[in-house]
Every structure is written in structure tokens, then in C-alpha cells.
Amino acid sequence: MQTPDFFDRAPVFRLYDPLGDFLGAFEEGIVEIRYLDCVKLAGHSCPTVAGAFLLAHQGLQRLYGPDSLPERSKIRVEMREEKSTGVTGVLGTVIAFVCGAGDEGGFAGIGGTFSRRGLLHYGVSDITGDLRLRRLDTGASVSLRLDTSVVGGSPEMMPLMQKALRGEALPEERRKFQELWQGRVEAMLTTPELWGKIAVVTDEA
Numbered sequence: 001m002q003t004p005d006f007f008d009r010a011p012v013f014r015l016y017d018p019l020g021d022f023l024g025a026f027e028e029g030i031v032e033i034r035y036l037d038c039v040k041l042a043g044h045s046c047p048t049v050a051g052a053f054l055l056a057h058q059g060l061q062r063l064y065g066p067d068s069l070p071e072r073s074k075i076r077v078e079m080r081e082e083k084s085t086g087v088t089g090v091l092g093t094v095i096a097f098v099c100g101a102g103d104e105g106g107f108a109g110i111g112g113t114f115s116r117r118g119l120l121h122y123g124v125s126d127i128t129g130d131l132r133l134r135r136l137d138t139g140a141s142v143s144l145r146l147d148t149s150v151v152g153g154s155p156e157m158m159p160l161m162q163k164a165l166r167g168e169a170l171p172e173e174r175r176k177f178q179e180l181w182q183g184r185v186e187a188m189l190t191t192p193e194l195w196g197k198i199a200v201v202t203d204e205a
Contacts, residue, residue, distance in 0.1 A: 008033035010194040016069040047148040048087045049190045052094035058199035059133040062142045072100025076134040078124040096120040129202035139156040143203040154180045
């Protein structure tokens with residue numbers, strides 16, 4: 001399987017997963033989540049998936065700092081909009097995957113521990129941004145808003161997309177569209193000075 005080279009240059013999450021530790025899935029419970037994992041989950045690479053990845057990255061950085069490992073299944077994910085609104089469902093799915101948060105169909109736990117159920121919620125109206133992450137152990141929270149306009153696309157991209165969708169694009173035009181599309185994603189994920197502008201912190205408590 002070949003993927004764009006920049007996938008390996010995106011930030012990498014390093015988290016502690018208590019369930020994975022208990023069941024022996026990850027040595028000492030340490031799990032790494034890369035952008036490619038989120039692409040496989042979503043089925044594609046786009047500014048929304050990259051934005052969700054950065055929202056989780058910036059949010060967990062604020063909640064845990066540089067010296068502590070975020071703990072999967074110990075983070076509540078709340079989305080302001082309903083799941084079916086715009087790209088909210090995609091954002092929530094990716095962020096919840098990183099955080100180990102399940103909705104009502106999530107893992108129920110073993111012997112009263114390790115539950116991931118009920119940690120993902122949509123339609124939470126009191127959020128100042130697009131989502132809020134809350135630590136279950138300390139109650140600390142951070143709200144964030146996504147702004148993908150920080151990295152604009154090439155003016156050539158949309159006309160090429162339309163030709164490709166109509167089945168009229170030549171092979172070289174299709175490749176050009178793909179390069180321009182992923183080029184925008186690459187700029188989002190590999191330019192650290194932009195991350196705080198793409199994933200904007202709107203509130204902390």
C-alpha cells in the first residue's frame with residue numbers, strides 16, 4: 001500500500017490505553033496513533049479529517065501538557081452540533097477514535113472497568129467552539145474551533161474536481177487534482193506554526 005509521503009511527517013499521538021494494557025494489546029499500554037490510522041478510519045484524506053486530527057492534537061496538548069500521556073477512555077468528547085450536521089460526524093468519529101471515546105454503542109467494559117460507552121456526545125449547546133474535550137480524572141476541559149480556511153486550496157483544484165466527478169478528466173488532470181487536494185492537507189499537517197490557527201482554543205476550564 002502506497003500513501004503520500006507526508007503522512008509520515010504528521011504529528012503522532014502517543015497515549016496510554018488501560019484496556020489495551022489489561023488485555024495485552026499494547027506493551028505497557030502505550031499506543032501510537034498516526035494520521036494514516038485516521039485516514040483508514042474515515043476512508044479518505046481531506047482537510048476535515050486532517051482538521052479533526054489537529055483538533056485532537058491541540059486539545060490533548062492543552063489538557064495533558066508535554067510530560068503526561070493522555071489516557072484513552074478517560075476523555076469525554078462533546079460536539080456542539082448534531083451528528084448529521086455538516087462534517088460534525090466525521091470530526092466526532094476521528095476525535096473519538098483518538099480519545100478512545102464511544103457513544104451509546106461503545107465498549108461497555110469488563111467487570112465495571114474500561115468502559116468507553118457514553119463518552120461521545122453530539123448536540124451539546126453550551127460549547128463555545130465546535131467541540132469540547134474533558135478529562136474524567138481532573139474535570140479539566142478545553143473547547144476548540146476548526147478553521148480550515150487558514151490553508152487555502154489552489155484555484156485549479158475545484159475545476160479539476162468537477163471534471164473528475166463528471167468523468168471527463170484526463171489521467172494527468174486527475175493526478176493533478178489529487179496532488180493539489182493532498183497538498184492542502186500536507187500544508188495543514190506539516191506546518192506546526194499553523195496548528196494553533198487551524199485548531200483554535202476558544203475556552204479552557
